[in-house]
Amino acid sequence: MSNRLNALLTLLLPIAWLSAAELVLTIISAGSDRPYVARLGGRILLAELLLAVVVALAWSFIFPGGKSSSARRRLALACGLSVTLGTLTVLANGLPHKVPPGTLPTAAAWGIALALGLGAMLLRRALARRDGTGMALLYEPLLIAVVMIGGYGLLRLRRLPPATLTGAAIWMVLGAAGLLAGLLLSRLPPRPSRWAVLFLPVILATTLGGLAVLLGRTPFPLLPPRSSGPPDLLLVVLDTTRADFAPAASDSAWPTPGLARIAAEGQTFSSCFSTSCWTVPAHASLFTGRLPAAHGTTWNQPHLPEDLPTLAQRLAQAGWRTAGFSANPWIGPAFGFDRGFDLFLEVNADHRPLRPWATAFLPSRLTAPALDLFDDKGGLTLASEALRHLAGDHGRPVFTFLNLLESHLPYLPPRRFRNQVAAAGWSLSRIHALDQNPLAGLAGSAVADDDTRLLRTLYAAEVAYADSLLARILERLSRSGRLDHTIIVVTSDHGENLNDHAPLDHQLGLYDTLVHVPLLIRYPAGVPAGSTENGLVSLASIPRRILQLAGALPGTDEAGAQAPPADQVYFQYARPDPVLDRVRSRLGLDPSPWDRSLDGIRSEDHKWIRSSDGHHMAFDLEADPLEQNNLFHAGMMDEEPWSALAARLEQRLPAGAAAGTGSPSLEMSPEIRQRLRSLGYLD
Incomplete structure (x- = not known):
């Protein structure tokens, strides 16, 4: 074999081995994202190979022979390149995620991965002296297994709880298997004709990349047209999204063009209020049309009662094909929220897929927005799958429920949005180092203004990313001619305090920052375009509105029986036992000040919150829209409007209705428990 071809293969084969192994591991680690990750990973692999060919050809002409292309030099170059690329893979999976840079565990993981790679390099050089440079180039699987799989396993060992260490152990076993395979391969005698063997990695990598592109899925596919029959339904919940962030203000640095389009072409409800301040009771109300006291879903009983018909069940009975898509572990089969779908x-x-090394070092424009697959909260996959479901079967209408978790703590938007935050003056190290403790502010010390500004900026970026997914769905529906034949409802389950009140997240209160949520409806046949409804609307009334627009409202009024009158809305918060446990264990505080249940009623200008411990709250919203001044005092129950509000609240929600006194039922799998722990719900 010529020295020039040897020089070319010296550079080309390490990248071929690396790319092939990396693609396989990326697909294996992808989970529900696999179809989309496969296509993107295949495209990246082919691009890496093309770049490698160009570089290798250039290198072979610069050093065609002589001392510079000696076996030892070429071998050292190949080993160094492999170790470098393997280390970059580990770095690529540490930097963009929730791993704060500069921490000792992260540095230790990278250092160990590099040490393993150097050890593999020395072993391979020893093997090369025995079998020659050509066969030594086939030992790349050993390097890949040890550097990439081992390094990735170390990062997962550091990041994952004991319940999921099995997965990381598997990666390490695979690395050991690669090492053994390399040792066995080293015992094979050299062959005279090696060209075909040496080109095998390139052929294999190219084939894998082509198959991945061919068999994978493209995010947000084009849809077939549909214009007859009952309308399709798309219900989108922007989880943890405040009304004042969605749609964003016209002068916001984080615009929401998707929501702005729905507002311009549909109806905006400026005073929609959730029935609670957190996920489970709010979604139960959205699915059943009932207040928490009626559906009974609380902290102690998070399972959706089987005897209550859901919106999905009603639509299925009326002929709709139903599907739900969610990244929120509360809203899924584990707690009965898949019923009717x-x-x-x-x-x-x-559990995000392994990020190909090249993606962390390419400009975002070259591969965005598909790169969001690697560091969003599942939104790209869910939105794409929801759109595929909307394609439906042509003779049957479709109901699609989509929960986008992007705005939930911790706030770390995908890289292209995070880079915009950094461009606004916040360094990436500052972003990663930001304290995002959900209970921040409860200990009495105020969160620094600078931290609050950064938190709100990251939160706005998360909302903007979720909106970008919604905008792509709208664009695809519009291009297929299906947009006007689809009822689109966008709302949220609750808001977020963002240090307007304590704590940072959405627990322990019923402030407007937590219960005031967006509601936008687009359906030209039933909703006036560009209109705004300023009257009070409850989240519990949305099922009835959807059924009415779809022409699927049953003969009885049962679906909307729990919807409150338009002059007030109600909300409830049951005694939050798991939150109290976290206050005690994480902050070392006595949780008794928050050991209570809350029931609230709100009119346009006033809010009354009844507390089970007697520490009630009253707010004049016209004079105090931020709810900073609690007006409650002992004699105010005889004063208007408080006496009337308290009487209505007692009539609708008798004292103790939200107490959640049933026996606790928080049984769940270790995986669900860990997912809820990572979101800040459990210890």
Whole structure:
């Protein structure tokens, strides 16, 4: 074999081995994202190979022979390149995620991975002296297994709890298997004709990349047209999204063009209020049309009662094909929220696929927005799958429920949005180092203004990313001519305090920052375009509105029986035992000040919150829209409007209705428990 061809293969084969192994591991680690990750990974692999060919050809002409292309030099170059690329893979999977840079565990993991790679390099050089440079180039699987798989396993060992260490152990076993395979391969005698063998990695990598592109899925596919029959339904919940962030203000640095389009072409409800301040009771109200006191879903009983018909069940009975898509572990089969859906897809936001090394070092424009697959909270996959479901079967209408978890703590938007935050003056190290403790502010010390500004900026970026997914769905529906034949409802389950009140997240209160949520409806046949409804609307009234627009409202009024009158809305918060446990264990505080249940009623200008411990709250919203001044005092129950509000609240929600006194039922799998722990719900 010529020295020039040897020089070319010296550079080309390490990248071929690396790319092939990396693609396989990326697909294996992808979970529900696999179809989309496969296509993107295949494209990246082919691009890496093309770049490698160009570089290798250039190198072979610069050093065609002589001392510079000696076996030892070429071998050292190949080993160094492999170790470098393997280390970059480990770095690529550490930097963009929730791993704060500069921490000792992260540095230790990278250092160990590099040490393993150097050890493999020395072993391979020893093997090369025995079998020659050509066969030594086939030992790349050994390097890949040890450097990439081993390094990735170390990072997962550091990041994952004991319940999921089995997965990391598997990666390490695979690395050991690669080492053994390399040792066995080294005992094979050299062959005279090696060209075909040496080109095998390139052929294999190219074939794998082509198959991945061919068999994978493209995010947000084009849809076939549909214009007859009952309308399709798309219900989108922007989880943890405040009304004042969605749609964003016209002068916001984080615009929401998707929501702005729905507002311009549909109806905006400026005063929509959730029935609670957290996920489970709010979604139960959204699915059943009932207040928490009626559906009974609380902290102690998070399972959706089987005897209550859901919106999905009603639509299925009326002929709709139903599917749900969610990254929120509360909203899924584990707690009965898949009832009535023909299909329910969950994405585990904690388990993101292995990121190909090249993606961390390429400009975002070259591969965005598909790169969001590697560091969002599952939104790209869920939105794409929801759109595929909307394609439906042509003779049957489709109901699609989509929960986008992007705005939930911790706030770390995908890289292209995170880079925009950094461009606004916040360094990436500052972003990663930011304290995002959900209970921040409860200990009495105020969160620094600078931290609050950064938190709100990251939160706005997360909302903007979720909106970008919604905008792509709208664009695809519009291009296929299906947009006007689809009822689109966008809302949220609750808001977020963002240090307007304590704590940072959405627990322990019923402030407007937590219960005031967006509601936008687009359906030209039933909703006036560009209109705004300023009257009070409850989240519990949305099922009835959807059924009415779809022409699927049953003969009885049962679906909307729990919807409150338009002059007030109600909300409830049961005694939060798991939150109290976290206050005690994480902050070392006595949780008794928050050991209570809350029931609230709100009119346009006033809010009354009844507390089970007697520490009630009253707010004049016209004079105090931020709810900073609690007006409650002992004699105010005889004063208007408080006496009337308290009487209405007692009539609708008798004292103790939200106490959640049933026996606790928080049984769940270790995986669900860990996912809820990572979201800040459990200890």
